[in-house]
Amino acid sequence: MTATEVSPDPRPTRPSPLRRLLPGPPGAAGARGSTLLRHLVLAVLAGTAVVLLTNQLAPYQNLQVARVCAFLCVTAGYTVLVGLNGQLSLGHGALMATGAYTVALMQQGFDERAVQGRWILPLSLLLAVVVTAAAGLVIGLAAARLRGPYLAGVTLAVATLVPAITTIFTDVFNGEQGLRFPMETPPAFLGAYFQPERWLAWVALLAALLTMLLMANLVRSRFGRSLRAVRDDEVAARLAGIHVARNQVLAFVVSAACAGLGGGVYAVLTATVAPGKFSLDLSLFLLMAIVIGGLGSLAGAVWGAILLVALQDLPSLITETFTLPSGLAQRLEGNLALAVFGLILIVVMLAAPGGLHGAARALTARLRARRRAARR
Numbered sequence: 001m002t003a004t005e006v007s008p009d010p011r012p013t014r015p016s017p018l019r020r021l022l023p024g025p026p027g028a029a030g031a032r033g034s035t036l037l038r039h040l041v042l043a044v045l046a047g048t049a050v051v052l053l054t055n056q057l058a059p060y061q062n063l064q065v066a067r068v069c070a071f072l073c074v075t076a077g078y079t080v081l082v083g084l085n086g087q088l089s090l091g092h093g094a095l096m097a098t099g100a101y102t103v104a105l106m107q108q109g110f111d112e113r114a115v116q117g118r119w120i121l122p123l124s125l126l127l128a129v130v131v132t133a134a135a136g137l138v139i140g141l142a143a144a145r146l147r148g149p150y151l152a153g154v155t156l157a158v159a160t161l162v163p164a165i166t167t168i169f170t171d172v173f174n175g176e177q178g179l180r181f182p183m184e185t186p187p188a189f190l191g192a193y194f195q196p197e198r199w200l201a202w203v204a205l206l207a208a209l210l211t212m213l214l215m216a217n218l219v220r221s222r223f224g225r226s227l228r229a230v231r232d233d234e235v236a237a238r239l240a241g242i243h244v245a246r247n248q249v250l251a252f253v254v255s256a257a258c259a260g261l262g263g264g265v266y267a268v269l270t271a272t273v274a275p276g277k278f279s280l281d282l283s284l285f286l287l288m289a290i291v292i293g294g295l296g297s298l299a300g301a302v303w304g305a306i307l308l309v310a311l312q313d314l315p316s317l318i319t320e321t322f323t324l325p326s327g328l329a330q331r332l333e334g335n336l337a338l339a340v341f342g343l344i345l346i347v348v349m350l351a352a353p354g355g356l357h358g359a360a361r362a363l364t365a366r367l368r369a370r371r372r373a374a375r376r
Helices: 017-021 030-054 059-084 092-112 120-142 148-168 196-220 222-232 234-239 244-270 280-294 298-312 314-321 326-351 355-375
Strands: none
Touching: 030 059, 030 196, 059 092, 059 196, 059 222, 059 244, 059 280, 059 298, 092 120, 092 148, 092 244, 092 280, 120 148, 120 244, 148 280, 196 222, 196 244, 196 298, 222 234, 222 244, 234 244, 280 298, 280 326, 280 355, 298 314, 298 326, 298 355, 314 326, 326 355
């Protein structure tokens, strides 16, 4: 060996923090496979637990479970967009409306032509996902170069534009009255007296489990790591070879597809779709829900979906509990839920910046530390 030659360093070099977020070698498929299996087992266990729970609940409570599952489809995809990729959207209520109207038009069209079959509902939901994903692609391409308040402004315009379209083309969407279609009934093999609300809860549960399974694997995948790298530092991600704009558009498409599925399931639960159900307030509720639940975590999306259902019923619960003047009751019906949501958001951000999921994790870690200290 000559003096100019340098002997190779036997110590392995540690990758930078950004490099550890980037895609791994192509052969590293074993860990991903075990992650998929673990998520499948968790999904089966969670689904079994919820099915057993619905067998014990009253019809209205089963509808509440179904609504939570429908919103969970939306909050899971919304968490990927905002929490994982750092894009702020205020138009997910409109994306839910896109999926809901797609399902309503499909179901209504099949009913008018006397077409029947168990395949109609899955086909309608699939088309809702495809149509909303296409809408998300258009919005994502238009907003690919926008950041922060500019992106929020564009999506805010979408949130106000979609309900307006339904009132302009009244021949198709029936204006403010909305569209009605036959309610989904349980299959015959479940028996003539099977609770329809329980069947709807199972349909919504299947959609929510499928969404959570796909999103959980997406978060752990190469694409998920790329999304986090773009969120943390766009310049560094671009220097590392990540196509920033393409990742942001794909994140919007994935999130929109989830919103379309959630909107479609929500339409199936009520068998009706109207523009008043997908106002700007709904978009604000969705954003506050994922922040309160825990931004960037799919467990936080579960908390957010539960809060959405629980707090939207709060005004009617208060007006039914207390005898209030009719004028005051009407004002509370429209504004109390948003005010309570805002108040909870402020309290949670001050007390637990990581949201309810972050607070639960901190509490669990503290209890474990106390248990270890007691054993010593």
